[in-house]
Amino acid sequence: METTDQIKNEQQHSQTGPQAVPAPVDTACVERIEATIERADQLLDKAQQQETTCAVSVVLPVYNERETLQQVVQRVLRLPIHKEVLIVDDGSTDGTSKIADQLAEIPEVQVIHHATNRGKGAALRTALGITRGDVVIIQDADLEYDPADIVMLTQPILANRCDVVYGSRYLAPVQRDGWLHRSGNRLLTALSNLFTGQQLTDMETCYKAIRRSVLLNLPLQQNRFGIEPELTAKLSWRGKKIYEMPISYKSRGYAEGKKIGLRDALETLWCIIRYGMINT
Template structure:
C-alpha cells in the first residue's frame, strides 16, 4: 500500500543562521498515519551561506527526501513558493518558513483535520494559542487587521490570515493561478481560495517570534500590499 505524502515547501533567502536547524526539525518530525515527507527547498539566490547550509544538511542526511532548487536571481518569496508548488507531488502541501518561528510538530493536527474531514484547506493560527508571544505590536495588529479585512471581504471567520502555516490539498493549490512575487502570496492565495467558495478552517499552533535583528524581513509596506491584494482580488 502506497503511503501518502505531505509536500513541505521552504523558501529561503539569507537564512544561513537557522536553516540547518529548521531542516533537522522538519526531517525528524514524525507525521500521523505514517505519512511521508517531501521537502522542497527554494533558495532565492541568497547572498549568505544559505546554500552551503543546504548542502551540509543533504550531506548529513543523504536519505532525507529533499528537493533543492536555487533561483537564478532574487525574485521574492512568492516567486519561490510558485516554483515549489510546481514541484510538489504529495497529496497535501504546507508552507514552512526557513526560520524557527514555527513548530513542525504542528503539521500533525492540521493533517489530522484534513484527513478526518477530507479537507481542502486549513490554516494554523498563532492567535488561537493564547500562550504565544508576539515580538512587535505593529505585527500583531497588522495581522489582526488583515484577518478582519479578509473576513469582511470574503465572509470568512479567520483570526490569522497572514500565518505561514497554510496547508492545502495539493490539487487545489496547483489549480490556483498565482501571480505573486513577494510576501503578497498569503493574501493572494487566501483571496483565490475564498473565491472558489471554500471556508478556511483554523487550528491553534505554536509561535516563537524572532526580531528584526534576528532576520525578520516583513515590514509595514508588505502589510499595505497585503490589504491592496485582498481588495484587488475581491473586485
C-alpha cells in the same frame, strides 16, 4: 520389382519421418497466463506510484537563513509522517545555498535555487511544480513556527475532512509577537474577512496547509508576501472553507533577521482589495 525412384522415396521418408501435427492450444491456460501478466503489471504500477507520491510536501522558501536552515530541516525530518522537504533557495548570499545543497544529499530533501531574490510567492510557485504530496504546507526557515505543528495541521486534510487548514497564532493561549505587529495583522485579517466571507483570526499566518490538487488549480501571481491574501481570496472564490487550528509561535525582531516590513504591509493591503473584489 521396385524401381530406383521408389527406393529413393522410401529412404527419404524413413529419414524424415512422419510430419509433426501441432498440439491443440489450451485457451484456458493462455488466459490464465495473460491474467497473471496483467496482475503483475498492475502491482508494478502501484509500487511505482507509491514511490513517486507522499503524504505531505513541506515547502521551505529560504533567503539568507544559514543560522537556522539545518535545524528546521532536521526537525521536519523527525516528524512521524511520510513527507518530502522542498527547499527553495531564493537567491541567498550568506552561505545558505551551500547548506541547502548539503541537506539535499538526504533522500527526502530537494533543493531548487533562484538566481536572484524573487520572494516568497515566487518560491512557492517554483516548488509546486515538483511537489508530490497529497498536502502542501509552507514552513518558514527562521523557526518562528514550530515544525511539530505540521502533523496536527495536515491530519484533517489527509483524513478527507477538509481541503484547507490555517495555523492561527491568535488562537493559542500565549501570543508572543509585539503589540504593533499583532494589531496590524488583525486589521488586515478583518479586512480580508470582509471581502472573502471567511472568519479567520490570522490570515497572514505562514502555516497554510492545502490539498495539493486544490492548490494546483489556483492561478497564483504574487511574488512576495502578497501571496498570503491572494491564496486566501482565491480559495474563498472557489468555495473553500478555511479552518483554523492554534499553533505555537515565537516572533523574532529585525535584528534577528525578520524581513517583512511596511512595504509588505501596503502590498498585502492592496492584494486584499484586488483579489477580494475580482475573481481571477
